Amino acid sequence: MARNLTQLLISAATTLLLFWLLSIAFGPTPPLGPFFSPSAGFWANAVTSQKSDLQLDMPGGALTETVSVYYDSLGIPHIFAQNDDDLYYAQGYVTARDRLWQMEFQTYAAAGRLSEIIGPSMLEYDRYRRRIGMGCAAEQALSGLVEHPETARAVKAYAAGVNARINELNPAEYSLEYKLLDYRPEPWSPLKTALLLKSMTYTLAGHHHDLQMSNTRAYLGSSFIRQVLDIDPPLNAPVIPPDQKWDFLPVPIQQPDTVFKPSIATKIPPFRPDPHNGSNNWAVSGSKTASGYPILANDPHLNMTLPSIWYAIQLHSPTQNVMGASLPGAPAVIVGFNEHTAWGTTNVSADVWDWYEIVFRDSTLAEYRYNGSWRPTTQRVEKINIKGEPAVVDTVVYTHHGPVVQTSGSKKMRPGIPRYHAMQWIAHKRSNELRYFLELNKARSYEDYREALPHFDSPAQNWVFADHTNIALTAAGKYPLKWNGQGRFIGDGSDPRYDWQGWIPFDHIPSVKNPARGFVSSANQDPTGDAYPYYLDDDFAPYERGRRINDRLAAMDNITPRDLQQLQTDTYSYHAATVLPRLLRDLRKDTLSPLKREALASLAEWDYNNDGELSAPSLFHYWWEALDNAIWDDEYHAVSFPMERPARDQTAHLVLTDSTLSWYDNITTEESETLNMLINRSFHRAFRQLTKEFGPRGPRWKWGQVNNTNLNHLAQIPGLGQPNIFTDGARESINAIRGDHGPSWRMVVAMGPAIDAYGIYPGGQSGNPGSPYYDNMIDDWTRGKLYPLWFMKHRPSSDDSVTYMLNMQ
Amino acid sequence: MILILLLALSAWLLSLIFPWWSLAVPAILLGAALGRTGGSSFGTGFLGIGLLWFVQATYIHLANDGLLVTRIADLFSLPHPWLVILITVLVGGLAGGFSTLTGYLLGKVLSQARKTV
Numbered sequence: 001m002a003r004n005l006t007q008l009l010i011s012a013a014t015t016l017l018l019f020w021l022l023s024i025a026f027g028p029t030p031p032l033g034p035f036f037s038p039s040a041g042f043w044a045n046a047v048t049s050q051k052s053d054l055q056l057d058m059p060g061g062a063l064t065e066t067v068s069v070y071y072d073s074l075g076i077p078h079i080f081a082q083n084d085d086d087l088y089y090a091q092g093y094v095t096a097r098d099r100l101w102q103m104e105f106q107t108y109a110a111a112g113r114l115s116e117i118i119g120p121s122m123l124e125y126d127r128y129r130r131r132i133g134m135g136c137a138a139e140q141a142l143s144g145l146v147e148h149p150e151t152a153r154a155v156k157a158y159a160a161g162v163n164a165r166i167n168e169l170n171p172a173e174y175s176l177e178y179k180l181l182d183y184r185p186e187p188w189s190p191l192k193t194a195l196l197l198k199s200m201t202y203t204l205a206g207h208h209h210d211l212q213m214s215n216t217r218a219y220l221g222s223s224f225i226r227q228v229l230d231i232d233p234p235l236n237a238p239v240i241p242p243d244q245k246w247d248f249l250p251v252p253i254q255q256p257d258t259v260f261k262p263s264i265a266t267k268i269p270p271f272r273p274d275p276h277n278g279s280n281n282w283a284v285s286g287s288k289t290a291s292g293y294p295i296l297a298n299d300p301h302l303n304m305t306l307p308s309i310w311y312a313i314q315l316h317s318p319t320q321n322v323m324g325a326s327l328p329g330a331p332a333v334i335v336g337f338n339e340h341t342a343w344g345t346t347n348v349s350a351d352v353w354d355w356y357e358i359v360f361r362d363s364t365l366a367e368y369r370y371n372g373s374w375r376p377t378t379q380r381v382e383k384i385n386i387k388g389e390p391a392v393v394d395t396v397v398y399t400h401h402g403p404v405v406q407t408s409g410s411k412k413m414r415p416g417i418p419r420y421h422a423m424q425w426i427a428h429k430r431s432n433e434l435r436y437f438l439e440l441n442k443a444r445s446y447e448d449y450r451e452a453l454p455h456f457d458s459p460a461q462n463w464v465f466a467d468h469t470n471i472a473l474t475a476a477g478k479y480p481l482k483w484n485g486q487g488r489f490i491g492d493g494s495d496p497r498y499d500w501q502g503w504i505p506f507d508h509i510p511s512v513k514n515p516a517r518g519f520v521s522s523a524n525q526d527p528t529g530d531a532y533p534y535y536l537d538d539d540f541a542p543y544e545r546g547r548r549i550n551d552r553l554a555a556m557d558n559i560t561p562r563d564l565q566q567l568q569t570d571t572y573s574y575h576a577a578t579v580l581p582r583l584l585r586d587l588r589k590d591t592l593s594p595l596k597r598e599a600l601a602s603l604a605e606w607d608y609n610n611d612g613e614l615s616a617p618s619l620f621h622y623w624w625e626a627l628d629n630a631i632w633d634d635e636y637h638a639v640s641f642p643m644e645r646p647a648r649d650q651t652a653h654l655v656l657t658d659s660t661l662s663w664y665d666n667i668t669t670e671e672s673e674t675l676n677m678l679i680n681r682s683f684h685r686a687f688r689q690l691t692k693e694f695g696p697r698g699p700r701w702k703w704g705q706v707n708n709t710n711l712n713h714l715a716q717i718p719g720l721g722q723p724n725i726f727t728d729g730a731r732e733s734i735n736a737i738r739g740d741h742g743p744s745w746r747m748v749v750a751m752g753p754a755i756d757a758y759g760i761y762p763g764g765q766s767g768n769p770g771s772p773y774y775d776n777m778i779d780d781w782t783r784g785k786l787y788p789l790w791f792m793k794h795r796p797s798s799d800d801s802v803t804y805m806l807n808m809q
Numbered sequence: 810m811i812l813i814l815l816l817a818l819s820a821w822l823l824s825l826i827f828p829w830w831s832l833a834v835p836a837i838l839l840g841a842a843l844g845r846t847g848g849s850s851f852g853t854g855f856l857g858i859g860l861l862w863f864v865q866a867t868y869i870h871l872a873n874d875g876l877l878v879t880r881i882a883d884l885f886s887l888p889h890p891w892l893v894i895l896i897t898v899l900v901g902g903l904a905g906g907f908s909t910l911t912g913y914l915l916g917k918v919l920s921q922a923r924k925t926v
Contacts, residue, residue: 004917004918015911019830019833033829037828038869038897039824045877046870046876048872049872769876769880
């Protein structure tokens with residue numbers, strides 16, 4: 001008896017222990033029991049059958065009328081509702097069906113709440129997000145959103161739709177990532193939409209070089225800035241055609257009489273990350289197209305992830321019929337078209353994030369110097385919840401400029417962040433971008449577009465536009481009024497003349513309509529020529545892409561949508577075309593080994609297209625990088641603080657125009673180097689580097705491989721991304737694919753009585769890694785193919801090829 | 810054999826509504842009622858749940874064209890997708906085996922207690 005009892009107790013204890021061990025997570029490993037259970041674990045996320053029509057009863061009173069959703073063969077939902085509240089409710093519901101985890105995760109990331117779901121490893125990330133005031137920014141956005149009745153209704157209806165989806169899910173139906181990270185969705189709210197919109201401002205207008213520029217001025221001098229960093233290459237073609245007249249009286253701006261010298265005392269790792277741009281858009285007028293109607297094209301470039309940042313959708317109600325790319329988490333279509341108009345975007349990247357040196361009265365940071373007296377600071381307490389650990393409380397000090405980002409810690413939170421400095425940032429201002437999108441979605445004409453634009457504050461965008469007769473482009477956004485060069489360097493936080501002195505009036509914002517050349521275009525380059533009376537920034541994208549687009553569009557006639565699709569995947573490199581002949585001229589060929597001679601021959605006959613199948617682009621890019629390093633590294637690495645590096649086209653301009661500059665000499669050697677010597681040495685260095693990374697010259701040197709394009713999972717979970725994508729393109733080509741950054745959505749829309757639209761993005765409509773629609777568009781995207789978009793004017797009839805439908809009531 | 814199928818069927822039905830650990834309920838009951846020896850009870854439980862999870866997993870794997878399992882294998886750095894199924898079978902099998910064994914031992918204690926009374 002006793003023996004049996006002992007056996008039972010041992011066995012029962014073992015069983016309990018086993019079940020307990022299988023129920024808890026060890027580090028990044030999910031709990032094995034629930035995760036491997038075929039009924040409720042990851043297995044339940046594998047799609048095993050075709051979707052079929054569904055009749056859905058939404059919670060009581062949510063919908064006023066029936067809503068039908070038709071899915072096409074790409075998995076794009078076409079929502080037909082009988083009023084706009086139902087429409088946005090259905091958009092929230094349908095988007096959450098495909099992308100709930102992504103929607104939530106993005107808002108956790110934006111708000112600095114990743115520690116809650118991932119653990120203490122994310123604490124520093126979260127702290128940074130809090131310290132730059134993302135929560136404060138989102139609250140501003142929310143108050144803007146709910147202030148306007150139409151946007152308030154839209155975000156609330158959308159949130160109700162998302163919550164309807166969350167509430168109907170049982171744990172087995174949660175997305176794979178919830179099971180992996182072992183948490184569950186929380187209720188959606190309009191604040192999350194606000195977070196998402198402000199997070200876009202962080203992505204596209206979250207750059208600042210004030211510290212680097214201040215260091216550069218202090219170390220290399222103002223003359224260096226004038227001679228090198230101010231270079232405006234002659235091939236630069238601003239967004240607004242340079243012959244545009246600015247026939248308005250600019251608002252006067254108060255400028256300080258002396259230059260403020262920041263007292264920087266920081267030691268931080270060098271160089272900011274690569275500026276994130278590469279987007280293109282253009283519209284050609286009917287005079288240049290085969291159909292006689294305008295055609296619009298857009299490919300916004302962003303970090304490419306799975307699930308994709310975009311979700312394609314059509315929204316139909318009695319007030320609108322609109323289709324295009326939406327942002328999961330926000331109502332309306334962001335980049336798209338309706339029956340009358342089409343629009344697209346590229347980033348302006350004006351300087352809307354400035355740093356101020358602050359004089360605090362004492363170490364409590366309770367007061368700071370401003371305009372001759374002491375002003376009190378305010379505090380915002382940030383509580384960061386951490387998975388498996390007690391919460392951390394962080395107090396952030398705010399001046400009237402904005403938050404004081406870093407006050408402690410020897411390690412920089414991010415490069416370019418000076419300690420005890422306050423930041424001022426456009427994202428902290430109240431705004432309501434959604435109002436712009438809601439109005440634009442319903443726009444019927446150029447006038448409607450112009451009326452919607454003033455509601456778009458940040459991140460400033462080149463909004464290209466077409467209707468059936470007009471084309472236009474506006475570099476829209478809220479720009480602070482600044483004196484020339486204001487905010488380029490760290491400013492004096494105690495002097496009111498360094499404050500933003502109001503906003504550039506909307507009517508003065510760069511815009512162009514139906515120019516004589518028959519097209520409008522933008523590629524993140526300088527929006528205007530020098531004649532524009534306001535200061536926006538000194539640091540825009542190099543000229544090469546913009547120039548190429550303009551050259552091609554000027555030369556083209558009888559344009560078809562197909563022509564513009566090809567232009568989107570154009571890989572011509574203006575950079576190589578201008579610089580390579582110069583490099584080849586100086587290279588000594590007589591002493592080259594046979595292998596290098598072969599490589600050189602491939603460079604000599606290269607047509608400057610960054611074709612993935614060629615190895616010449618690989619050698620050229622490595623050569624240029626080695627040369628750029630040979631010119632600048634000695635100066636830039638001689639110091640321990642970060643300085644502003646000349647842009648690619650600025651260095652190219654120097655190489656092409658002046659072979660005698662003192663910058664070519666390596667200051668760390670006795671010898672005095674010439675440009676010719678650097679060109680020769682960097683060729684051999686590039687060859688060595690490529691051989692080291694990719695083996696002896698052969699198929700592995702192909703540019704498609706060397707360019708190293710990966711689609712990583714949004715949370716960087718291994719196995720859920722798509723590594724090693726082989727494509728054409730490079731940073732200085734229109735098809736600006738580089739690393740993980742590239743055309744996140746390609747769209748071409750031909751206007752006319754029947755809209756003819758095409759689109760694709762690198763990913764798939766489903767956010768579920770167990771679905772064939774998770775990554776189904778990637779292969780065609782790499783080949784530069786766009787899908788015809790099924791833009792339904794009416795509900796499809798029974799013989800149309802709808803894959804399946806939802807009937808919601 | 811009947812015990813294996815009975816266990817698999819009842820565990821499957823419960824899993825449609827209850828969390829994964831619900832498999833312990835039929836395992837303990839069936840082990841207590843029908844278990845003959847400790848070893849055979851463990852084996853029966855292992856095979857019952859292991860077989861159920863194997864059949865479910867294999868069906869899903871094939872119907873899904875291996876899309877998800879390939880990704881899960883990458884995620885855990887496993888060289889072959891079938892190892893994911895093997896782990897699944899082991900997890901289910903161990904849970905089933907120990908539960909059934911405990912059930913069998915429980916039954917033994919209970920019947921002895923009845924006899925003593």
